[in-house]
Amino acid sequence: MIPRQPCYSEGVSKVTLVAGLLATAACFGQPAPLLDTLKAELERNMGVLKEKADPQPYFLQYGVIEQQSQSWTGTFGALQNEGKSHTRILDVNMRVGNRKLDNYHSSGRGERLQFSSPMLLPLEDSAVDEIRRRAWLETDRTYRRAAQRLINLKTSTQVRVAAEDDSDDFSTESPSAQVLPLPKLDPGKIDWAGRVRTWSGLFSKYPSVLGSAVSVRMATENRYLVNSEGTRVQHGRGFARITMMAQGKADDGMDLFTTESFEAENVKDLPDEKAVETAAGRVAQELTNLLKAPVVDPFVGPAILSGRAAAVFFHEIFGHRIEGHRQKDESEGQTFTKMVNGKVLPDFLSITFDPTQKKSGNVDLNGTYAYDDEGVKARPVKVVENGTLKTFLMSRSPIRNFPNSNGHGRKQAGLDVVSRQSNLIVESSKKVSEEKLRDMLIEEIRRQNKPYGFRFDQVTGGFTTTSRASLQAYTVIPLIVYRVYPDGRPDELVRGVDIVGTPLASFQRIIATGDRLDVFNGYCGAESGSVPVAAVSPALLVSEIEIQKKDKGRDRPPLLPAPPANPGGAL
Amino acid sequence: MNRSLVLLIGLSLAAPAFAQNSPDDIVLRSMTDELERSRTLRIPGLEAPYFIEFTLDDAHVFSTAAALGATLSNSDNRLRVPRVKVRVGDAKFDNTNYIYSDFGSGGGESAPVDNDYRVLRRGWWLAADRAYKGAVESIARKRAALKNVTQNENLPDLWPAPPAQQKLPARPAASATNAVWVERIRTLSATFLDYPEVVASTVSFNTTRSTFSMVNTEGTVLQRPEPLTHLQASAAAFAPDGMTVRDSLSLPRTEEKSVPPQEELSKSISQLAENVRALTKASVGENYSGPVLFEGIAGPQVLAELLAPNFALGRRPVGEPGRQIPFLASELENRIESKILPDFLTIIDDPTKKEWNGASLLGSYEIDEEGVVPKPVTLVEKGRLKTFLLTRQPVRGQQGTNGRARLPGGFGAWQASISNLFVNSSESVKAADLRKQFLKLVTDRQKPWGIVVKRMDFPSGASNEEARRLIQAAQQSGAVRPVSAPVLIYKVFPDGREELIRGVRFRGLTIRSLRDIVAVSEEQYPLHYLNNMLPFALMSGGGYVAPASVIGPALLFEDLELERPTDDVPKLPLVPAPELRAATKK
Secondary structure (H helix, E strand, O other): OOOEOOOOOOOOOHHHHHOHHHHHHHHHOOOOHHHHHHHHHHHHHHHHHHHHOOOOEEEEEEEEEEEEEEEEEEEOOEEEEEEEEEEEEEEEEEEEEOOOOEOOOOOOOOOOOOOOOOEEOOOOOOOHHHHHHHHHHHHHHHHHHHHHHHHHHHHHHOOOOOOOOOOOOOOOOOOOEEEOOOEOOOOOOOOHHHHHHHHHHHHHHOOOOOEEEEEEEEEEEEEEEEEOOOOEEEEEEEEEEEEEEEEEEOOOOOEEEEEEEEEEOOHHHOOOHHHHHHHHHHHHHHHHHHHHOOEOOOEEEEEEEOHHHHHHHHHHHOHHHHEOHHHHOOOEOOOOOOOOOOEOOOOOEEEEEOOOOOEEOOEEOOOOOOEOOOOOEOOOEEEEEOOEEOOOEOOOOOEOOEOOOOOOEEOOOOOOOEEOOOEEEEEEOOEOOHHHHHHHHHHHHHHOOOOOEEEEEEEEEEEEOOEOOOOOOEEEEEEEEEEEOOOOOOOEEEEOEEEEEOHHHHHHOEEEEOOOOEEEEEEEEEOOEEEEEEEEEOOEEEEEEEEEEOOOOOOOOOOOOOOOOOOOOOO | OOOOOOEEOOOOOOOOOOOOOOHHHHHHHHHHHHHHHHOOOOOOOOOOEEEEEEEEEEEEEEEEEEEOOEEEEEEEEEEEEEEEEEEEEEOOEEOOOEOOOOOOOOOOOOEOOOOOHHHHHHHHHHHHHHHHHHHHHHHHHHHHHHOOOOOOOOOOOOOOOOOOEEEOOOOOOOOOOHHHHHHHHHHHHHHHHHOOOEEEEEEEEEEEEEEEEEEEOOOOEEEEEOOEEEEEEEEEEEOOOOOEEEEEEEEEEOOHHHOOOHHHHHHHHHHHHHHHHHHHHOEEOOOEEEEEEEOOOHHHHHHHHHHHHHHEOOOOOEOOOOOOOOOOOOOOOOOOOOEOOOOOEEEEEOOOOOEEOOEEOOOOOOOOOOOOOOOOEEEEEOOEEOOOEOOOOOOOOOOOOOOOEEEEOOOOOEEEOOOEEEEEEOOOEOHHHHHHHHHHHHHHOOOOOEEEEEEEOOOOOOOHHHHHHHHHHHHHOOOOOOOOOEEEEEEEOOOOOEEEEEOOEEEOOOHHHHHHEEEEEEEEEEEEEEEOOOHHHOHHHOOEEEEEEEEEEEEEEEEEEEEOOOOOOOOOOOOOOOOOHHHHHO
């Protein structure tokens, strides 16, 4: 379990706790020794640099990400590995020059700027000497690189044509100050190694499952941040996750897998044993069915994307394209850059990114946080209202007409911030029941005179390219796909397809949505590393979707049958 | 999985009876049973396997690191790394020794840590299946490649070796618990609180309690513990001109109990700090050409660095036209019977010796990783190269293996490494007399001073970035293999006065320089290190290591060159170092 560490003393009565304001007030007084150490060292460094350095820094930030985790993986009833880790990583961010032109100024050619290197910090707050030493050394290294870059930039900006977007390099934000209670990692009294053995053992009953794994991971991620503008925040949250995977090989050599995962902020909110066992059985059975399913040919036609599939669809195709920094980078495709206040989605759809929303239904959302990695307070951002694009996801790197952050500057430890997604929430005003949506699909199949349509039930994720040099296309990788026939035949499981398409065209094809929201929790990888995200969407009916054949392995299934379970056992 | 994890190779003990049905027995049983069945792997119309080998490294790795009295990180991991090799065709011509031989041989896989026969055996089943499919593909491609290239010499692909059996019991538990090590390392790291000029320091400890198992289709069965502990420390400071000076300490031991007592470690750490302190005060050296004396440990350091990687001959794989082959040949290739050292030096590699001067040697083992029993080998006799360290991989001009397979290699083969290298001399003088001889050389050459090196940075504590710079610099000056920098290097004046210098490195110090050794000391000095085949035996490199010892004398060279690098030295940080609070409190 990951109980939050109370920010009140043991003696405080429950009545006080109910009063949220009082509890918050109490938290402000909470000691934050790491923040104090970082702040003192930051001020000392900034003070001297301001006085002696040329060029001068105008901004300095120390951000520490503390990760503590414990994990167990089982396979076919045996423990594959278990691990524990606890690290504190300091990232130093410095801006030299001024807001108009600093070392982070992009040359507009998609280059990656990174001035600091991740620095391991001692785990104990009391290790003041070593914490300061390390912060000091890294500040020095960062300053050297940043100053060099600014000097080079000043020369080259005089040479090159003016950029299309001449907005500042760094936004002005009011400082944040809050010390929130931090969660502590506590796996509780549960024998997790035993559980992954049991759960993973369930896959042994399915002979066509060649490889499988069940993992449990619980972690806390606490963040400490101070900057030279007076920001001083401490916050954190827990992440608990159960994932399972089954993998097999069809007779034609195609590698297939099925997965399931459960996420929660606190360990106690993970599903119970029974639910996990049921899921394991389903994952194994789905794989078994999938291995025998027919392979489909490329197709264009109507389809339903389940809520989870639609959530991935929006994350990949829409979300990545409204990340602010891409609008300024001239190597990017900039699909939406000049479409603000223009229609990008059907009128009945709105999209909000909300890192402050903790749950959808009873599911914890993975992309929830209190402050972003530039110390900007999290807030809901309505990016699309009734089909009209309103804004972008912003970090402190301004773009034309959007001079401020909206709390979406995110990163993993060791990397520099860019604008990233949080919890993507799709709202629809054209909702029908799931049954009705299916009826509408059949109608559409008939209208288009197609032999069948598709139902995408589960997807594992996807990828998209936003760079201008490549095709503005996306791929979504479905795991469970059904062929839907208009003549009343039951839906037929098929394999070997990927969804492909181009973003703008795809959005125009959405006809209606279901009335039930589904959550896809996951981790998104991009320039600033892996960050936890969520996407929440109803099912979508689309008039046209394109599927292509999946790249398949060439190896045949194992030459020998599975070995016996015991020494000397018969085959 | 921890990629910088140090797994280890080599070493053994006398063998009492092996308990039946012990956990290790279940592991071995899963291997032998599935190995037997793997013989029948067959795709109709394609080659059958003629040799299959399963190995398993079962490791429990604990490590802790600390700085200025504070713990930086702790980790404790159990892992099992399986490896399967399948050879198809026959020993004369098989799928190995080809640029893409390792295709399909897996990697990055792990076996369960539970002793579950069924799941372990499943793992071997699938790994062998993959390896066999990779092998048949690889032999076909190798044949096709050979249609386009002519091989200089027709060598077979595998030398025969008699089967061997070795089963040794697991080692007794650790001498100290992990918590004790955390405390010991933390305490040692606090030593640097007394040295405020040392701006960065770390002390770390890593212990790998590991068991190596291997079975092959020729009947070889090995199972033995391969424990290894490694205590490391590093310290760096800025000289007044901004140059970073540093020194490091590396103490590898096979057994936790042979790690020196705390008091002795504490002295070594203090010495390290003193060295760095002295280096901040040292003057920058200048270009030099003349006599150089490598005293004490610096003698075996130079010998290990220049000779060890070159005693493993290796074999260039069959390539494909236009493909660059990632293979660095030994500088001693084709030099059998050539003079590579002065007449008075003889070198013997002897894994059968366990002790030297009452202390344990690090490179001892009874059977190598391919199941071959090694004998002492005279590599250099009276200055002439006699043979190489060999594995079952046939190499040009050599017949058979001499049991030196100690590291995973490329292109389907194991790699040879030194074990315990003894550099003996038929003519030597007392160390004190060697220094006199050196000073005489200096005077005769009418030099104002000569150079004495007391410690090289080998194995090196350099960061990856620094190592990259050194390698680049070496390549620019035309060296095949870069040589580590001297750490403790002195100008020594004819009157015997010593002056520590910094910021210089050797130029043109290569294996050929060793022929110009004019004299060596009677005293011998032991260097124990972990050979990982990386340049400078870089400590941060990780990967697989072969523990090794080099016992050698101090060396006097008549003429070597030193240069002061022309790279710019970064200025001192603008912000002064933060004051140490703990030190002020003391």
